[in-house]
Amino acid sequence: MKKRGFIPIDTNWFDRLFIGVISFVALQLFWMRFLENILSINFAMGIGVAWIIFVIWKG
């Protein structure tokens, strides 16, 4: 069943999972390139997982 959350298109749960995973990977790559010298990649992992759950729930 499709619904409209903070993502500006109608999505079902699989769409939101897909968007969550795509942005999770982007965050990991960005973190490895620019932020890993300052903060461990584990922070990105935690933020990423929380982000996926949030996107599936509210996206």
Added chain:
Amino acid sequence: MFSNNRTGWLLLSPTIFILILVGLVPFFYVLYVGFFKWNPLAVDPSMQFEGFGYNYRQLIFDEVFLSSIWRSIRFAVVTLFFELSLGFLLALSLLSSFPLKSFFRGVHTLPLVIAPIVVGSIFKLFTVQGLGPLPHFLKDFFGYTLNYGLNADQAFWMIVIMDIWHWTPFVTLTLLAGLSALPQDPYESAKIDGANNFQIFIYITIPMMVPVLIVVIFIRLMDSLKIVDEVWMLTGGGPGYATRFTGIHIWKEVFEKRFYGFGSAMSILYLYITIVICWLLYSVMVSRGKSED
């Protein structure tokens, strides 16, 4: 749900099995190999796990790989623009009747049936310095030196021309099929209302062709992003890195240097980028289509 549709699932099972075998299994194997440092010709030929991010961390600092991605995207956008424009023009012209139309359509479709590696060799024979007729005539008649073995811009544009020559017929045929299937009522109404040909094209033909255009754009975009064989035959990725598209770069890393783990990570990352580009494009096109409705 499963028990109600048992016959359906039974009939679908061979397809699902084949899809899993040829689609998912290789994908997950490449994903798995991408987490390892693995070179079978190294001192230690075994697969060594150095953390999930080992190869990907190397990749995002690999300037050759990153520049190859930009080069591939630039190539895909340029070829897509020219193939769509030319393909649309040719499809529109093939809708009208003119002498030798069937002959032209047949000849125009010929490049489609030629294997990419053969297209590369045809272009090489035609354009290579000292052997091909094209550099010879260009020098004699226009004083222009064509030597893509030395000139990076010429090499890039030669690949673009080759791809356009090879794939424009596909765009033409697909768009021609779409144009032939369009309903005639809106055209008749527009003519009665006094619309000119340009207005009819912009406000009726293009909006009605959007579904076909989306399909063509996706097929050509994905094909252009994974180009390897024509480039391999014509320039081999050179001169320097001028035509080293990501496909060629992966090929060199995997088959020349035997970096299987690194090459697998590259393939996965490139697949990710392709999916993101296609998904963004699809979302934009679908949302624009909805807003126009």
